[in-house]
Amino acid sequence: MNRFAAILGRDLRLAVRQGVDSLMVVAFFVLAVVLFPFGVGPEPGVLARIAPGVIWVAALLAAMLSLERLFQADHEDGSLELMALEPVALESVVLAKVAAHWLTTGLPLIVAAPLLAILLNLPVEGFAVLLLALLLGTPTLSLIGAVGAALILGARRGGVLLSLLVLPLFIPVLIFGAAAVEASLGGFPARPHLLILAALLLAALPLCTWAAAGALRQGLE
């Protein structure tokens, strides 16, 4: 367990020292959402209607932006190869990195989401469900994204390729994430959607970790 903590601690210390990276992710998130009123028009009724979907899509894209560097930085300077040679399971290396990624990008997105909900005139009863849905959904995004990041290790034009691989796999999280908020706005129970989001997370936890570790093992050979 303390090897997991060692990797997580190092990544968090790196993120804090290079704090600007997670700030940029949040900045992109805010900017992406702010663009919509200009595109769709400032009319509050329309904005409220599309708010859940817009916030979710922007969160998804923001999370994906920071995923390309998840393993790339350590791959380039040889750290990843050395970590693979330490007596620590690759799976826990992946989990530590996913946890670090979520803490440095997923959490800031959740903190920024209410501000954007206000900007998009989202009715206040949707806030709680939005935060809960993001809390359940963003770790899954990091997990699925980790598989993509491991697959594109050392590939040409990795960033574009990552979006082609990962965005289709994000669709289920997006569907049920946005649906949960819309259900709560429409007075329907959001519980079923949130339960499915939780199920996706529980499924992604072992599967994505195993797949990402496998992809890393192939990549390091």
Added chain:
Amino acid sequence: MDRVTEYLAMGGYAGFIWPAYGLAAVVLAVLFVASRRRLTAAAAELAAVEAVERSPSGEA
């Protein structure tokens, strides 16, 4: 003659049925031709490379 046109009309749905069949024909034909051309190109390249391999000086 009108029986043919009447048949082709497909009960008014010609605009949906024939494009479906046409597209299928095009896609499968293009895929087949591309695959066959890829094979002949590879075979030609192999012949060229093996010719270089056999020539004593090793250069073409």
Added chain:
Amino acid sequence: MSRFAGTDLACIRGERLVFQGLGFALDAGQALVLGGANGSGKSSLLRLLAGLARPAGGTLSWDGASIADDPDAHRARLLYVGHADPLKPALTVAENLAFWAALRAGRRLADSAVVAALDAFAIGRLAGVPGRYLSAGQRRRVNLARLAVSPVALWLLDEPTTALDAAAGESLRALIAAHRARGGMVVASTHSELGLDGARQLNLDAPAAAGGIKENHVSVPA
């Protein structure tokens, strides 16, 4: 029965047969120096020995048992120094080395142990300096300091002396001698003369096809 041996090893990188039929044997306290031109497979062999890649053919055994049976145990008994020196610019030298030591030992090491390892390569004074200010030679010393901080049985060194000055080279030789005295083993690839006394030589230039590369017992003068 030798502790670490490879029989009939074959390696394929990408689509290239790098070598085949390669054999070697190492006992406690011994050193094996890999010679050969660039691209002859020295690094590939070291990566095979480290378990980073699976050999396309042949077996690697430790105390008689194939290392493929228990890869974790094999990883726990070796340290690999490759071409790259993984040093995070944002972390200080001590933090970098402490991370690798903690990963290896499974617990946080005392700062004194970390600084002692850095002193083995005369860079103890750089402990608090962030990695971005170090020269290539200093980065390589931090990387080699990992050998001093984590006691293991097998060292796999890929051209360890690149970017090292004479003094650092001397520290490395002293460290290797002490390691071998404790019964440790070293496999190193190098171009310049590493000067390990009683080291065995494995030249990877022998044509791969002609019956493979057997280790020729040439003892390098002290």
Added chain:
Amino acid sequence: MAPSSSLHRFANPARFLRLAAVVQPWAAGLTIAALIAGLYLGLIASPGDYQQGETVRIMYIHVPSAWMALFCYTNMALASAVALIWRHPLADVIAKATAPIGACFTFLALVTGSLWGKPMWGTWWVWDARLTSVLILFFLYLGYMALYNAFDDATRGARAAAVLALVGVVNVPIIKFSVDWWNTLHQPASVVKLDGPAIHPSMLWPLLLMALAFTTYYVWVLLLRVRAELIGRRVRAIRLRQTQVR
């Protein structure tokens, strides 16, 4: 010294090429025969549907394409698993050769489905569980092919793509059972059912014939692409040997 048996990575493909040379003409002949019979029955000899009228004829293209889309992906995933686990060189060639064929069938299934949906449901596209998951399948095919060619080292691309194929295989059951899990607009399974097909034999025959034609077409084109790939590998091997220091 002959490379040891575990060096099957260099297993010479001659045995496979001989097999391919035998199978290919049969695959070609069967494809053409089944196609002619299927088209004749489907377009001429079978009646229109009492509800949908003539548009039902699109089924003879749409349904086989959808089956093939899933069949190809399953093959790709199986071959990728064999390639990853047993390092068999032929497995990842088959996976690589299958991908474009599967992608074409998925594209056909999507477009002909939409052409059928317009007259039947009144819209070209609806965000329905079955259609969305097949669209994801199409992206997985594109992702596989893009990932395969995204590396300078061919074997590295093959392995990365193989892992993606395995990750994506979770989508196949979702497609298969999407019509049952969610109340979708799409028609539930009506050919392969517990209580036997719910289609009139006059329509079942053209459907099965077209499915056979598509399957043998897949084998035919697969063999073409695999032979091309194997020859390509031999060319690369010879070129590598020429550059290697003597």
